[in-house]
Amino acid sequence: MAVLGKLLKNRRAGQAGLAWNAPNLAGENTLALSSPDFGDQETIPIVHAGRGLGGKDLSPALAWDAVPAGTAQLLLVIEDPDAPTAVPNNHGIALLDPSVTGLAQGGLDIESPAAGVRLLSAGSRRGYRGPAPRKGHGPHRYVFQLFALAEPLVVGAGSAVPDSAAPRDVLAAAGGVLARGRLDGFYERA
DSSP states (O other), rough: OHHHHHTTTTTOOOOOOOOOOOOGGGEEEEEOEEESOOTTTTEOOGGGOOOTTTTOOOOEEEEEEOOOTTOOEEEEEEETTSSSSSOEEEEEEEEEOOOOOEEOOOTOSSSSOOEEEEEOOSSOOSOOOOOOOOTOOOOOOEEEEEEESSSSOOTTSSSOOOOOOOOOHHHOOOEEEEEEEEEEEEEOOO
């Protein structure tokens, strides 16, 4: 496994593909997004890593500023732009009620999400998926992005977002961003 990671070391999806850089998710105002579990640009503790790496797939606690008046929904997106793929890997996507002001550890757990949290498909599954980079691939950035949306998100012809909607469809349908916040953490497989 370490050999494959080393062979792919220079292959990375890149930050340009992050939801943060999508024109429809741009916003002038910012939310201060933080975690008591790790600081911005700091290492994410192993407890939040994938089970296969000795972690618990426990989503970190998150906190943010009050959202602007008129916020209909919050969209939380967690992505890994250092994955050796064409686009960043999605590690979690959720819609939150605007009254939610933070998440406790485990708030993105598929079995018992926090009140006001609706977990959407992150590609291979719903809920939080902890860091699990390939051995030898180097450090990976995990970008937690929170968007305050002016209108409820609608994907496709329906009047709501199906839980199984592909992340790319959810992100493409989002817009009307009133404010946004970002928190970057790093994890490297030992």
